[in-house]
Amino acid sequence: xxxxxxxxxxxxxxxxxxxxxxxxxxxxxxxxxxxxxxxxxxxxxxxxxxxxxxxxxxxxxxxxxxxxxxxxxxxxxxxxx
Numbered sequence: 001x002x003x004x005x006x007x008x009x010x011x012x013x014x015x016x017x018x019x020x021x022x023x024x025x026x027x028x029x030x031x032x033x034x035x036x037x038x039x040x041x042x043x044x045x046x047x048x049x050x051x052x053x054x055x056x057x058x059x060x061x062x063x064x065x066x067x068x069x070x071x072x073x074x075x076x077x078x079x080x081x
Contacts, residue, residue: 043051070076 046054067076071078
């Protein structure tokens with residue numbers, strides 16, 4: 001029974017040594033040739049309204065994180081009445 005399994009495994013096309021391995025370095029070279037402007041392409045394709053919403057949400061997140069940091073370090077305290 002095990003001999004049949006070994007024969008099946010040896011005859012499988014997944015274990016062919018004749019196949020050439022893919023060259024993954026070629027893809028990296030192609031990506032390096034792209035300009036840096038393509039990095040900002042998704043942002044520049046947005047409408048001005050969409051960009052404003054993203055910037056407003058980023059501003060609110062920075063303000064919230066900064067306020068939390070000030071509260072945790074006790075540099076800013078909520079007054080008690």
